[in-house]
Amino acid sequence: MKxxxxxxxxxxxxxxARAKLAELGLEAEIRDYFKKPLEAAELERLLPDDPAPMLGTKSPKYKELGLKDRKLSKAEAIQLMVQDNNLLKRPILVHPGGVIIGFDSSAYEKLVS
Known part of the structure; x- marks a missing residue:
């Protein structure tokens, strides 16, 4: 799996994150989910049962909806993320060695070591 x-x-x-992958010689498919939004089925596969780590807490929509004080179900999070992709924390690297949410240089390095 690429x-x-x-x-x-x-x-x-x-x-x-993209530059770090190139630096590490790790070829990845790039998916700009603002040009081609994620569909509910894709989010269903991508999100863990507790979607909190996948929420973009810096998004104006996150604050507007008062999500800081709410515990969303996976289904609720998916519905909101389909409506507004800015609610999805970025970037997300899906690698055979695991999923990394947000950019973590050392975590990327561990994938290739």
């Missing part, structure tokens, strides 16, 4: 980097091309952190 790794997939789910990202937003205008996001600096996402671009840093």
């Amino acid at each position: 790794p997939v980097l789910w990202m937003k091309s205008s996001c600096t952190t996402c671009r840093n």
